[in-house]
Amino acid sequence: MSKDLPFDRREFLKTAAAVAGVASLPGFAFAQGAKIKIGLMLPYTGTYSQLGVAITNGFKLAVAENGGKLGGRDIEYFTVDDESNPAKATDNANALVTRDKVDVLVGTVHSGVEMGIVKVVRESGTLHINPNAGAGAATGALCAPNIFRTSFTNWQPAYPMGKVLADRGIKKVVTLTWKYGAGEEAIQGFKEGFTKAGGTVVKELYLPFPSVEFQPLLTEIASIKPDAVFVFFAGGGGVKLIKDWQAAGLKGKIGLYGSGFLTDGVLDAVGDAAEGIETTLHYGDGIETPKNKTFRLNYAKTYKLQPDVYAVQGYDAGLLLIAGMKAVKGDVSRKKELYAAMEKAKIDSPRGTWTMSKAHNPIQDIYLRKVVGKENKVMGVAHKALADPARGCKMG
Secondary structure, eight states: OTTHHHHHHHHHHHHHHHHHHHHHSTTHHHHTTOOEEEEEEEOOSSTTHHHHHHHHHHHHHHHHHTTTOBTTBOEEEEEEEOTTOHHHHHHHHHIIIIISOOSEEEOOSSHHHHHHHHHHHHHHOOEEEESSOOOGGGGTTTOOTTEEESSOOTHHHHHHHHHHHHHTTOOEEEEEEESSHHHHHHHHHHHHHHHHTTOEEEEEEEEOTTOOOOHHHHHHHHHHOOSEEEEEOOHHHHHHHHHHHHHTTOTTTSEEEEEGGGTTTOHHHHGGGGTTOEEEESOOBTOOOHHHHHHHHHHHHHHSSOOOHHHHHHHHHHHHHHHHHHHTTTOTTOHHHHHHHHHHOEEOOTTOOEEEOTTSOEEEEEEEEEEETTEEEEEEEEEEEEOOOOTTOOOO
């Protein structure tokens, strides 16, 4: 018995060393059944609540179509209602990153909240996918290898409408939006496109977010008598503006145009008040592709709701993450390979195929849409494969 001890001990040590070696290899931990932790930081209450729900639905649909896994791994969700409140953004993002230790942070809708998320993920190195908020700085001056966008920049959908209006001989435009980052950037995008094509913005009107006291501003617009008005609103704010516009007697007298968020997801709520409104956006009704038809059918079956642009952006966030995780077989520690795969991904989206710019923005078609009944009907392509200029991004 005593003769065997040294041999047994040597064998034990060799085995222990081998096990320790395997345990230290990338991927060993998740091979033991650890789940990928996804943080969903989105608005589930307030003016943007329906947007948060649509994004969540879209994301989960993409994952469900992929067998409910990412790179072969099961998923655990951690959800935070960000209330569209920038003051709580850093704390909410920190809770997901530090307390819940999420592998991926998906969010959000409000550009001010997005800035809080960006601050946290730049410091922590956590992978972040932005499925809506259009804040230019997130993929501009504050761009980073771990920050990706599957939606738009505020500049991107607004810019093409400038040329559309100028080409129609419209010379004088008043703009109107909430006084916050998203609104200001959208107006700048429109203004850049419009002035480049020969138009003039005669007045820029603002009201504080999320105020919907439009009446005094509509009275001012009526007195200015511009050729058209370009606006940036979404959700409940869009509903109120469209109804107030009609009530003020401006419908049919002055053309109302906007980034497509104005009329997306709100047509049931506004009745005939939106009829004829034209907008520019990266999605619309009547995109006759097999992918879009299948997506719309599956979404309606799953959630008993019709999908909108927000659902598409959430869905594409799922598709982008699936592409990255497939490349690294679910090993989130292989960040360089994960990000490279996401950068190279060609997303077969309901909106049409899109690719990722160097700054991690979608390079995508922007459609001209018109409200016809209960549809944001695609009338044509306002700008083919448009990339955001990503001003200030030093990522290469």
